[in-house]
Amino acid sequence: MTDTATPRGAASTPSVTEYPAARQEGCPFGPAPQLRRLTEQEPVAKARIWDGSTPWLVTRHADQRALLTDPRLSIDEKLPNYPHMTRGRAEIAPHLPELITNTDAPEHTRLRRLVNLPFTVKRVEALRPTIQRLLDELIDDLLAGPKPADLVTTIGLPVPTLVITALLGVPYADHEFFHRHSTVGVSHTSTPEEVRASNTALSGYLGELLDKKRTDPSDDVLSEMAGHVNEGRMTREEAVIMGSAILIAGHETSANMISLGTLLLLRNPEQLEVVRTTEDPKVVAGAVEELLRYLTIVHTGIRRVALEDIEVGGQVIPAGDGVIFDLATADWDAEAFPEPDTLDLSRPARKHHAFGYGAHQCLGQTLARVELQAVFGTLFRRIPTLSLAVPFEEVDFAFEGVAYGLRSLPVTW
Amino acid sequence: MRVELDEPKCVASGQCVVEAPDVFDQRDEDGVAVVLDPHPPEELYDQVNEAVAICPAAALRLVRE
Numbered sequence: 426m427t428d429t430a431t432p433r434g435a436a437s438t439p440s441v442t443e444y445p446a447a448r449q450e451g452c453p454f455g456p457a458p459q460l461r462r463l464t465e466q467e468p469v470a471k472a473r474i475w476d477g478s479t480p481w482l483v484t485r486h487a488d489q490r491a492l493l494t495d496p497r498l499s500i501d502e503k504l505p506n507y508p509h510m511t512r513g514r515a516e517i518a519p520h521l522p523e524l525i526t527n528t529d530a531p532e533h534t535r536l537r538r539l540v541n542l543p544f545t546v547k548r549v550e551a552l553r554p555t556i557q558r559l560l561d562e563l564i565d566d567l568l569a570g571p572k573p574a575d576l577v578t579t580i581g582l583p584v585p586t587l588v589i590t591a592l593l594g595v596p597y598a599d600h601e602f603f604h605r606h607s608t609v610g611v612s613h614t615s616t617p618e619e620v621r622a623s624n625t626a627l628s629g630y631l632g633e634l635l636d637k638k639r640t641d642p643s644d645d646v647l648s649e650m651a652g653h654v655n656e657g658r659m660t661r662e663e664a665v666i667m668g669s670a671i672l673i674a675g676h677e678t679s680a681n682m683i684s685l686g687t688l689l690l691l692r693n694p695e696q697l698e699v700v701r702t703t704e705d706p707k708v709v710a711g712a713v714e715e716l717l718r719y720l721t722i723v724h725t726g727i728r729r730v731a732l733e734d735i736e737v738g739g740q741v742i743p744a745g746d747g748v749i750f751d752l753a754t755a756d757w758d759a760e761a762f763p764e765p766d767t768l769d770l771s772r773p774a775r776k777h778h779a780f781g782y783g784a785h786q787c788l789g790q791t792l793a794r795v796e797l798q799a800v801f802g803t804l805f806r807r808i809p810t811l812s813l814a815v816p817f818e819e820v821d822f823a824f825e826g827v828a829y830g831l832r833s834l835p836v837t838w
Numbered sequence: 839m840r841v842e843l844d845e846p847k848c849v850a851s852g853q854c855v856v857e858a859p860d861v862f863d864q865r866d867e868d869g870v871a872v873v874l875d876p877h878p879p880e881e882l883y884d885q886v887n888e889a890v891a892i893c894p895a896a897a898l899r900l901v902r903e
């Protein structure tokens with residue numbers, strides 16, 4: 426991939442920052458300081474990524490809102506200069522079929538309407554009692570077990586796995602297989618070989634399950650996709666990839682939000698009191714939005730490519746250039762969120778970009794919200810004495826990967 | 839004031855339904871937004887403005903008539 430010339434008509438030559446940039450030891454929750462400086466001083470700059478190329482880097486909340494709904498930017502990862510996340514992703518990109526994650530409107534709209542039914546507000550709300558019951562059982566088990574305990578393996582990972590199991594329609598008899606492999610696939614303590622073996626096992630499993638649902642459907646996401654396959658609206662390959670994507674994208678992200686959000690609240694006891702003592706679901710919902718904003722766990726940037734010249738922030742992004750949107754810096758942009766470093770569960774935080782923005786905004790966001798509302802509305806109420814079992818400095822953060830999180834979170838009560 | 843939905847843009851995220859449930863719903867077939875009340879009462883303007891602001895597809899507008 427080649428570097429592009431200085432933008433035409435630009436006021437200044439953009440600076441280049443290594444990307445992704447590491448969070449700081451002393452302040453693991455905040456975005457990297459050199460990226461935050463860009464938001465204030467050079468909102469449209471350049472990033473240097475793994476392959477040495479230098480796509481544009483957009484860090485202001487307002488610019489991200491404008492550009493992520495602009496049809497002059499494309500998510501088509503097969504286009505030259507698309508700023509791929511990793512070498513691995515660059516290598517598989519040309520071989521992937523058309524998916525919601527690599528198409529623009531109108532194709533994206535068509536594909537997304539095939540998969541978004543299970544994620545409508547009505548359908549997710551109907552799952553809320555199931556999610557609450559699964560969570561209550563996990564907390565019962567935690568309280569009955571030894572202490573200290575690891576919150577990542579007892580609550581963080583099982584909540585999204587069990588929810589996705591219910592959503593996809595995995596039969597009860599296969600729960601253990603499914604749970605084991607999907608946990609290995611996303612756990613920060615697995616080796617790459619283990620991850621690969623588990624991913625292969627899972628997509629094989631999802632393919633077989635899909636075939637069963639094509640003749641014997643029930644009320645779940647895989648059956649719905651099986652129906653689309655039967656009626657020629659989707660290929661079998663597309664359905665299996667979508668099933669795996671839902672699994673991958675919905676698992677680690679939610680698990681990381683649960684463990685990091687718990688840690689962040691344990692570090693902010695007055696704020697924790699707000700969620701522990703409230704009876705109002707709206708207060709819990711608002712708190713979850715602020716946790717999402719503050720943590721903005723997807724920290725490798727969302728990526729696009731310019732189809733035409735685009736003027737923004739005193740620069741012209743030339744047609745054909747890659748563009749990266751760093752979501753965490755936008756969510757710590759003081760113009761959008763005054764005093765962004767302060768965790769304030771009562772602030773209006775709903776316009777954060779933790780789920781991205783634009784047509785590709787997270788498909789699973791309503792589900793993720795309900796999971797997080799259940800966890801943060803229940804955990805501290807049921808375990809009021811919940812506390813860290815190790816000093817904060819010893820908590821094992823996992824910064825690599827699409828989303829950051831914790832390898833483990835030792836807690837006691 | 840009238841609520842306008844640019845339907846082809848809608849990505850069925852349901853954010854408008856969460857924000858203003860008396861004004862928006864989602865179609866059963868594909869989750870695309872439906873405007874239940876194109877002329878909402880004044881006390882719902884705040885909710886509708888919030889829905890307009892968070893709609894990820896910029897598919898909603900509240901226009902003066």
Ligand code: HEM
Binds near residue numbers: 525679723
């Ligand atoms: C707190 C948890 C979550 C976070 C922070 C998160 C974050 C994100 C972000 C930032 C994007 C935008 C990608 C882009 O624009 O390039 C995205 C897209 C997506 N997410 Fe999530 N996500 C979460 C949970 C989930 C869940 C639970 C599911 C599914 C069950 C899911 C499925 C997806 C899918 C399929 C897309 C692609 C949508 C498209 O390209 O049209 N996510 N997510």
Ligand code: HEM
Binds near residue numbers: 526677723
């Ligand atoms: C159809 C679209 C997608 C495909 C084909 C895909 C593929 C992959 C693959 C192969 C991995 C394994 C690790 C690697 O080699 O990099 C992975 C990991 C991961 N993906 Fe995706 N993915 C898709 C969509 C998404 C979306 C929409 C999100 C949401 C933000 C997401 C979040 C993650 C996360 C959190 C990991 C965990 C491992 C890590 O961080 O390295 N993926 N994905």
Ligand code: SF4
Binds near residue numbers: 848851853870892898
């Ligand atoms: S918020 Fe926007 S994209 Fe989402 S359902 Fe409503 S109109 Fe459609």
